Amino acid sequence: MSDVRVIIHRDSEREERVVTTGTTAADLFAGERTIVAARIAGELKDLAYVVVDGEEIEPVEISSKDGLDILRHSTAHVMAQAVQELFPEAKLGIGPPVKDGFYYDFDVEKPFHPDDLKAIEKRMQEIQKRGQKFSRRVVTDEAAREELADEPYKLELIGLKGSASHDDGADVEVGAGELTIYDNLDPKTGELCWRDLCRGPHLPTTRFIPAFKLMRNAAAYWRGSEKNPMLQRIYGTAWPSKDELKAHLEFLAEAEKRDHRKLGSELDLFSIPDEIGSGLAVFHPRGGIIRRVMEDYSRKRHEEEGYEFVYTPHATKGALFEKSGHLDWYADGMYPPMQLDAGTDYYLKPMNCPMHNLIFDARGRSYRELPLRLFEFGTVYRYEKSGVVHGLTRARGFTQDDAHIYCTREQMAEELDTTLTFVLDLLRDYGLNDFYLELSTKDPEKFVGSDETWEEATETLRKVAEKQGLELVADPGGAAFYGPKISVQTRDAIGRTWQMSTIQLDFNLPERFDLEYTAADGTKQRPVMIHRALFGSIERFFAVLLEHYAGAFPAWLAPVQAVGIPIGDAHVEYLQEFAAEAKKKGLRVEVDASSDRMQKKIRNAQKSKVPFMVIAGDEDVANGAVSFRYRDGSQENGIPVDQAIAKLVDVVERRVQV
Template sequence: MSAVPELRITLAGVERVVAAGTTAGEALEADGRTVIAAYVNGEPRDLAAEVAEGDDVAPVQIASETGRSILRHSAAHIMAQAVQELFPEAKLGIGPPIENGFYYDFDVAEPFTPEDLKRVEKRMQEIVKQGQRFARRPIDDSEARAELAAEPYKLELIGLKGGSSDDDGSSVEVGEGGLTIYDNLHPRTGELCWKDLCRGPHLPTTKVVPAFKLMRSAAAYWRGSEKNPQLQRIYGTAWESKDALKSYLTMLEEAAKRDHRKLGAELDLFSFPDELGSGMAVFHPKGGVVRKAMEGYSRHRHEEAGYEFVNTPHISKRALFETSGHLPNYAESMFPPIELEGAEYFLKAMNCPMHNLIFKGRGRSYRELPLRLFEFGTVYRYEKSGVVHGLTRARGFTQDDAHIYCTDEQMPDELDALLTFVLNLLRDYGLDDFYLELSTRGDSDKFIGEPEEWAEATDRLRQAAEKQDLDLVMDPGGAAYYGPKISVQAKDAIGRTWQMSTIQVDFQQPKRFGLEYQAADGSRQRPVMIHRALFGSIERFFAVLLEHYEGAFPAWLAPVQVTGIPISDDHVAYLERVADRLRAEGIRVEVDSGDDRMQKKIRNAQKQKVPFMLLAGDDDVSKDAVSFRYRSGEQNNGVAIDDAVAEIVAAVRTRA
């Protein structure tokens, strides 16, 4: 009998000898529940995939980012199977994992109802309990077309061969290296229960899904285009344990309470009038106060850091955005042109081209560099109606936009100082849990410029990021078309991650605009351009802070910092005199002289999340004092007016 051929592979850095035909799961001795897939040479693969000579094999834990993605992808398949069993006429779209969950799109005659989702979830539980096996098989085009002849959207994907993306940026089910189908097989008989065109990988069996829940349904255009049919999308979530699912659902409940749209209405901060159109907000007086405080502090800090303030118009001729490269590369996110006096004008979607014109407006010397230009610039972007979301995804918003022009030699120090400045300013607003993301050039032909320029820019950004002693996560292919970027990712009070500031190194726009400065030796040199948005947009940052604080802004940002509450009408004049002293110190104060009883006035102030309440009755007046009540409900009686004013002023001025 001939010996079984052997292979040499690497497991956890140690070389191992295994028999030919050994699967990744066998090599890892995986239990299929905690280790649910394998990295083979860095790529996730099914546990059933056979290893080859020289492979580097490592486990994929279900509780890891990759493991959750595989879990959710498998849950999407289970959901699609359940839908087609309950609704046989349903045609399949795509079903990718997404952040915290998954979805699948279906072409059905009628939208799904909440009762439909309950039925689908129940059938999913039965499929999970059954333990169907996920089995991968390669297939050629003609075979795939024959097997999926009843699935028109899958046939379209087969025609695309190599993948596409939908409006959310989620990859479709066709990958490189040929087509594959995943069969769901009965655990005992091996009978085919369901199948889908998919690149995988997947869980070993449906039984490995520990916890899931269907969340909602919504309409979605096929492949994100309004020109395509409208499908019905079901969203779900899946987690590595019931406790993890429970924690996520609890977080969602907390997030719903903190929804900035809800708080904005309750606190009278902003609204979205239908007359203006989707994605357009108006700020009410109280919201305007918060916004002014946010902008004012930012302006002060920028002045200290040597920025110069500029202003630019909201509209420009076409040629400007052609020169910058935005029209060829960003046109879908810009509003259609306006015909005026025989020329085409565009609402500006970004400020950088106009800042380039400011730099170019006169001769520049190396002595002026680095030149830091800053603008609160309002821009307009055509976000599709399906993704517009309150202040966080709007069509009109104001960026705190800065562009720094410097020499190549100045760039490392400038990036280092800039990232430190950004992080410290975010901390001043109350965010302090960060990691950094470095977005690099991908294979798409959208990226302009030479690879060597990109390599240099990326390396400089990486060096600056590494000095901050924060986790650095790579985002391959996520760069802007003109250069790589660092994104500051910040966690809020309930653990959600928000992309905040971005810093981009750009060698391309200075070249396209012909920007130059005179160097010390008299030669003409091209500056490096650094793009930087600290808030991203004022509106979005406002929404993030509103949800982070659940509307209870720190005293320095609160629209009303103090409310005076008289015990009776006789005490209104006394509190007005106290309020005048506070106003003289720049404190935003109101005295509630309305007809409500004192307890109702206190409840009203608490609902408005006012940081400080000053109560006054006969005893307080006789002692030249106030009763000091805090937002938490704590109360300190008989506080001398001087002490009360000093405490409030100190709290506001120290941003405590």
């Protein structure tokens, strides 16, 4: 038996090892329970893979991104086996890993009931304990069709073999190259327990699945198309340990408590009435206060930074979007046209930039006016599919805090640097402090302009991003069709990542609109255009802050900054006088003069997440003072009225959380 030389890579370490012919990756990492696969020449392989002389091999830990995907995809197979054991008529769709979990689609006569999910999870636990082996084998198209003759959706996937990738998760099943089936084999007899068309890789056995839980089921169109049959999708999650599963479930419970849709209703901030339509919100008075304060502060800071405010209409002739290129590249995201003015098409605007270009071009511009920073709270409309509309975070009508900056080529780098610093500082003012940056580059199938222009724009953005000293993550192909962009990603109070501001560099729209300015030498030059949305949309930013603070906004943003709570009816008038003086200082103070007992008033204020409760009784009235009760239940007694109001003003002006 001849020797085989392989090189094992672990982080920066490199180990050369001589083994016998027939050695598998599992043999190389025997006893290392956390190793679930191997990466060879950039490709993931099962541990059953037989190593070849000269190969360089990297172990894949279960806790790595690839390891988690393998764990979750293997768990999806176990779930599908459990479903078909309990519901033999179920036809298989696809079952890919997704962020924090997995799903599998099934064609069944009726939707799964919560009790069904309990039964499926119990059967999964039984399969996991059996230690079934995941066994890969290569098959021909004809053999696969014969074996899977009773699975119509798998037969369709076989026809996709050779396609590079599929956004619907079908690449998990077929991918490119050879076609493979994974068998789940009984560890004692080797008999077939279940099989599935799959590209792999998988865990060695089901015993390598440490912890999982089924979460919910939902309807989903086959391969994401409304033209296809409606299937039933079961979602689950799987983790390398029971402790990690427990932590994830606790995180989900906390996220559910913070859901902006739930808080929006509980705190009477906004609603999305059926009579108006999905993705179209109305803000109630208290939500309106928060939104106005957000906008007012943003407007003030923009004015300080030299932005000029403009206003544009909600609809325009279609020719404007033909000129900008949006009808070529973005038509699917726009509402259908309205036929007006003897057959002229009008569109609700999905973005503001073409109209801002017309403002720039309304008269001649000199280099002395540049950089020209135009800013608008502009409401736009985008036709999102009903399946992706989600409260305020994915809406059909929303208001962007939209800015477009026109500058010279020489001003470009400094303007981008100033803009990114301004964006980050303003987000910090709203209480977001944990950031990283993402650089989105050209989609080779969807762009306008020359490669040279894109390269210059991309490198300029890269240098600007690197100056901030934040983590910079690549997003290949993620740019808009007209230019690369930097996205500010922020983590909220429970560690979730949200995309916030975007800064896009654009050489192409000024070309399409033939924008010009007169340079110092009298020649006509083309400006550079910078697109910049700080919040992204006011509605979405509102939702992010609502979830970040769990509804307990800092006093400067809170719709009610303090509520007066009288110990008895005799103290109502005293607190009303306090509220009147506070309002003169610009504070938002109410008095609970209801017939409820004091303790219930305190509970109501806590439930409404009011920052300050101002309590007054006989002793307070006699001393011209009040008592503060804070959100955490602590209390400060005997504060003179003028000092109490001064303290409220100070907390609001410093924009701190209490």
